[in-house]
Amino acid sequence: MSTKVLLSTLLAGLLATAAVEAKEHSGKGYIEKNGYKGPETCEVCHAGTAKQFLKTVHWTHASKVDNVENIDPKQEYGMKNRIYTMCNGNDIVNNLKEIPKAPDAKATKFSGCNSCHPGNHLSDVGSTGPAAEAAIDCLVCHSQDYDFSKRAPYKDDQGNVILGQDRSTKAALSIAKPTVKNCMTCHEAAGGGVYVKRGFAFTAENDVHAAKGMVCVDCHKADKHRIPTGFDPNNWAHDGLRLSCTDCHTEKPHKEEAYNRHTARIACQTCHVTRTGGSFAKDFTVWEKLSNGYYEPTTLRREANETVPVYAWYNKTVANRPDFIGPKGDRKDSKSRIYPFKIFQGKGYFNKKDGQLLAMDFAPPMSTGNTLAGVTSAANIMGIKDYEPVPGWQTVYFGSNHLVTKAKALTCNNCHAPNGVLNFQNLGYSAEEINKLTNPEVYFEYMAKKQREEW
Numbered sequence: 539m540s541t542k543v544l545l546s547t548l549l550a551g552l553l554a555t556a557a558v559e560a561k562e563h564s565g566k567g568y569i570e571k572n573g574y575k576g577p578e579t580c581e582v583c584h585a586g587t588a589k590q591f592l593k594t595v596h597w598t599h600a601s602k603v604d605n606v607e608n609i610d611p612k613q614e615y616g617m618k619n620r621i622y623t624m625c626n627g628n629d630i631v632n633n634l635k636e637i638p639k640a641p642d643a644k645a646t647k648f649s650g651c652n653s654c655h656p657g658n659h660l661s662d663v664g665s666t667g668p669a670a671e672a673a674i675d676c677l678v679c680h681s682q683d684y685d686f687s688k689r690a691p692y693k694d695d696q697g698n699v700i701l702g703q704d705r706s707t708k709a710a711l712s713i714a715k716p717t718v719k720n721c722m723t724c725h726e727a728a729g730g731g732v733y734v735k736r737g738f739a740f741t742a743e744n745d746v747h748a749a750k751g752m753v754c755v756d757c758h759k760a761d762k763h764r765i766p767t768g769f770d771p772n773n774w775a776h777d778g779l780r781l782s783c784t785d786c787h788t789e790k791p792h793k794e795e796a797y798n799r800h801t802a803r804i805a806c807q808t809c810h811v812t813r814t815g816g817s818f819a820k821d822f823t824v825w826e827k828l829s830n831g832y833y834e835p836t837t838l839r840r841e842a843n844e845t846v847p848v849y850a851w852y853n854k855t856v857a858n859r860p861d862f863i864g865p866k867g868d869r870k871d872s873k874s875r876i877y878p879f880k881i882f883q884g885k886g887y888f889n890k891k892d893g894q895l896l897a898m899d900f901a902p903p904m905s906t907g908n909t910l911a912g913v914t915s916a917a918n919i920m921g922i923k924d925y926e927p928v929p930g931w932q933t934v935y936f937g938s939n940h941l942v943t944k945a946k947a948l949t950c951n952n953c954h955a956p957n958g959v960l961n962f963q964n965l966g967y968s969a970e971e972i973n974k975l976t977n978p979e980v981y982f983e984y985m986a987k988k989q990r991e992e993w
Contacts, residue, residue, distance in 0.1 A: 563713040574710035576703075577674045588671035591763045594777055596656060597674075599629055599663045601775040606856040607866070616775030617651055618663050621897045622863060623884020623932040624735055624772070626822045626835075627651060629663045631897045631916045634691055634699055638905040643831030648691035648699065649900060654724040659691070659701040675703045679720050683712035686723055721754040737816020737880065738940040739842040746944045757781060769854040770937035771865050771879075783807075796950075796984060805875045808849060809948040811938045814880045815842040821885040823929045825903045833907045847878030847938045849960055860893050864935030869966035876965065878938040887913050887927035896927055949988075950981035 565583055572579070577588045595601055600616030609615060618629045634650030652663050661673035677684055681704070688704040718740050728735040742749040747757065758765050764777035783806040790798040791806075800809075817839040825833035851867030851874040867874035887896045887909070897920060902911035913927050953960045954976055962972045974980070 563711075565713070566711055569707060569710045573707050574677075574705055576705055577672055577676055579710065580676050587763070588674055591674055592666055592670055594763050594765070595775045596763070596765070597664070599652070599655070599775065601777070603774045603776075605769070605854060606774055606858050608858045614775075620774065621895050622772070622934060623820065623822065623886045623895065624817070624882060624934060625651060626820075626884065626886050626895075626898045627900060627916065628897065629655075631899050631919050632901075633662070634659050634701060635901065636691075636693065636699060637832065637901050640831040640833075640905050645830070647830075647832055647904070649904060650691075653691065653701065654728070655701070657701065658703060659699055677704060677709045677713070678723075679716045680713045681709040681720075682714050682717055684709050684720070716753065716755050718748070718753050735816060736936075736940070737814050737840065737842055737845065740940065744842055744941050746942050757786070768937060768939050769852075770939065771852070771856045771863060771935050772937070774856075794984075803875055805852075805877045807937075807939055807942075808876050808878050810942050810944065811847070811878055811940065812943060812946055812948060813843040813941055814845045814847060814878075814936075814938045815840045816845070816880065816936075817882060818845060818880065819883045819885075822898055823885055823887065823909050825907045825909060827907065832904050834904070843941060845880055846959070848881055848935075849876050849878055849965070850935070851875070851965065852877040860888060860895050860932065861930070862933050864933065876960070879935040880938055882934045882936055883931055884934065885929060885931050888930045889922075890926040890928045891924055895932060896922075896925060950985055954981045 565579075568582065569579065581588060591597055595616065598614070598616070598618065600614040600618040602611060602613070603609060603615050604611055606615075617625075620628055629650075629652045632649070632651045634648060634652050634655075637647045637649055639646055652659070655663055656675045656678055657663075657665070657670070658673040658675070661670040665673075675689075678686075678689065685704040685706070688702045691699055691701050694700050722740060725736065726739070738744065740748050740754065755765075758767070758781060760766075761779060764779050766779035766781040767773060767776045768781050787806070789801060791801075792798050817837050819838040821836040824836050826836050827833050850865050851869055851871070852865035853867040853871050853874040855866045857864055857866045865877065865879065886898065888894065889896050896913050897916040898909065898912040899915035899919065900912060902915055903909045910927060917923070917925055948959065952958055956976045958976065962975055963969075967975065
């Protein structure tokens with residue numbers, strides 16, 4: 539081996555070692571000596587972080603919302619109190635609890651919208667004070683060796699429902715920035731199961747960012763545990779930080795100027811998120827019996843990359859009616875761009891007296907299949923006395939922001955050929971404009987050149 543090669547090899551080894559050492563948590567020695575005692579251990583180096591975390595949406599499950607119509611801007615909204623037909627309930631109505639045992643069930647069952655909350659349930663959604671600070675499950679997000687089976691709910695000696703945590707020294711010694719698994723354990727299974735609500739798998743096969751080795755927090759970079767989010771019409775609660783493709787990419791990210799001209803009115807996702815998945819319809823008025831003896835809402839779903847988006851103008855403000863939650867926008871509105879969406883349709887019970895969607899306590903239908911008993915229980919919890927439940931459908935638009943592709947991105951012919959993916963008429967274009975937009979003169983020369991290059 540030459541001296542040059544030897545030096546290069548040694549240097550590479552030193553750099554690799556340095557990289558590994560840089561990733562090792564500086565508090566490892568302290569944890570090895572003292573064990574892990576929850577947030578108080580973290581606070582030795584990160585003083586004040588627990589109190590800070592209690593103000594984030596991950597803890598409060600609600601925030602003030604300023605881009606959704608027909609709500610009070612002074613109030614907070616989110617999983618804590620919203621009612622819409624993907625979930626048909628909220629933390630208030632469906633607080634984590636033991637479900638009455640179904641007649642032919644072999645095991646007890648715990649369920650609740652707040653089962654993903656990073657506390658212990660005794661200190662629940664939005665709680666504050668020393669007990670709440672001590673209840674934070676820091677490791678569920680930060681440990682790379684977390685035993686997620688310990689997150690199972692159970693009853694203590696006093697009959698309280700406790701949400702378990704892995705506070706082992708082993709888990710604490712693998713602290714790092716959150717991995718994809720840390721995030722997706724909750725976010726992938728939101729809405730009642732894997733690929734139900736969001737319908738995306740953040741894997742190298744499905745997303746160009748994952749293929750580069752990126753993790754969720756590389757884009758969703760936290761600031762004091764506040765996580766930036768996009769403008770999904772369905773996702774209301776936020777930490778006051780917003781995320782955009784241009785946080786990393788420029789306003790003109792393409793080599794081809796023809797593509798760059800499109801970015802003023804077409805969102806990046808429109809061309810680069812061409813598929814999604816998850817549930818596209820749910821019926822909360824009819825629950826199906828499972829093999830375990832319990833019931834769940836009748837749900838139609840697809841795997842990741844199975845659903846083709848619909849396209850609409852969106853100016854990042856949200857139409858909010860009992861029958862519809864979705865994008866507001868218009869071709870004539872300079873703030874609007876064309877975005878891709880997954881349409882979800884949910885059937886629930888509406889109040890005939892005022893037209894509003896009624897919440898459902900999942901415990902009765904989960905145990906017996908009796909959906910109206912769930913509506914009655916929810917109404918009692920919320921103090922609603924004057925109501926008459928009638929079944930009806932609600933349409934919800936979900937933003938398509940993940941499953942980003944470069945190799946399979948839309949190109950000229952996908953939109954401008956007569957059978958293209960964009961419905962120009964629905965997007966507000968006249969017949970004359972449509973004829974121009976779907977004329978081969980728009981794209982033929984460019985596509986022919988690309989074809990010659992590829993061949």
